[in-house]
Amino acid sequence: MLTWLENSWGKIVDPDREKRIKDISKYVHRLLAEKRQEFEFREAIASYSIDESDIPGVQESVYTTCVERAWKDLELTDKEARSLEWVASKLGIPHSERKRINSEFGHQHIQMLMANFLDDGSIDDNEQQKINQLAKWVDIDAKVLARSAVKSAGAGLIRSLFISATQDGELSEDEWTQLCIQVERLGLSRAEFNDAIEHQASTLIENTLANARIDQDLGPNEDQQLQWLIDKLIHNASHKRYFLDELEHFRQSTLISKGCLPILQCPTGITLKSGEIVHADCSAKMSYTRQLKTGPTQETIEGRALITDSRLLIIGEPKSIEVPYRSVVACFVNDEFVELRCANRGAGSGTYRFIESPILNGSILECAIKRSNQTVVDKTVEPRSRSIPRDVRQRVWQKYGGRCAECDSDQYLEFDHIVPFVRGGSNSDQNIQLLCRRCNLKKLDAI
16 A cells, blocks of 8 residues: 555656656666676666665566566476575565565466466366465465455355356265365355355255255155255355255155154143044144024134144134044145035034144145045055054054954954055054954954
8 A cells, every 4th residue: 555655646746757767677677687696786777867766666676577477377486486586685675575575466466366277167286286386485375365366356256166066056075075175275264155155055955945846755865965955055044944944844745745644742731532643733723604593604713733643623712623534525735724624514614724834734634634534545654564563553552442443342452454455555553453353353254
């Protein structure tokens, strides 16, 4: 800044100074090249009527010309570095002044180097060696020097590296490793890099999620890739939470589409039937039409909703409602609510809005109804294995209280497939019952 002010002031009070220094510098540089070891700076300028205030300008001009020529091929050999030291000593440039000139040139030159190196979106080992040479000559850490160029270029340079690596819409582990090497060579911290690419990274993950949702099935490889992208690319805590929630929602939706429902612990303070399984616990609002003598009226029930394996409960004040799945004759699900139509004079018919995760809970209810009515089975359970899982046996035992589902006997009990295994019956809770041996034989005879 001080040098710029001095130069600017000089142009105002002495407009010929710049041309005078340029002419003298050319002459001094020619003598330096001719005389080499015999060169003496004071003798070289003696033939000129030069003011003492012009001497630093001449020294800097000659030295800068030598520096530019030495770095013309973007490299500086040890021999060239020693030559520049020799030039500075012959010109009588103080060490502090030489260091200042080197630093200013180095920070300007790194901009050109980085522009050339990043044309292909990366810095290879040879290019890194050139940056190290420049940093050594300037007497500054290579990462600090590279960082100054990146800071000057702005976040656009950082984003261009990321866009180049993900131009095919994907980011492999090898590409990420190479990207991290580039970031380190640029002298950036991981946090600075993540902040710069926040928008592009979010777009990449959103696009990957959208592609995975096309077939409504999250495969193991897609799951692993999405989890990896979130862990590596998202630095902001709230954004990471958003993507992790979206991924977990997708996982559950995939399982639900295959007939596999989440199993929750029995809520405290709620009395359930023996062996009843809870699949969802949330807040809900049910709206229905009530027929009065004066005409139809709209009423609502709000409260805690439990979606179990056999019924939907909404526990509110002052009203509650229970909808057994066997009474449901139609179920319509959209992104905002679920509409149920029930038999038994329409009790339970109406629209159900789940306050938390309406899409997910609506899908859980639809699947629970289908499973209860045996129109869908859990496809995540091995369909051709007769062995009933231990946890399923425990829940079925609790469900029937250790008694035969037909005659209430507690003797010679057996686990039975409601839909026979040979006809495609699954080992899910809804397809297993307890029967005594006699009732089981009767069923076999009937089949």
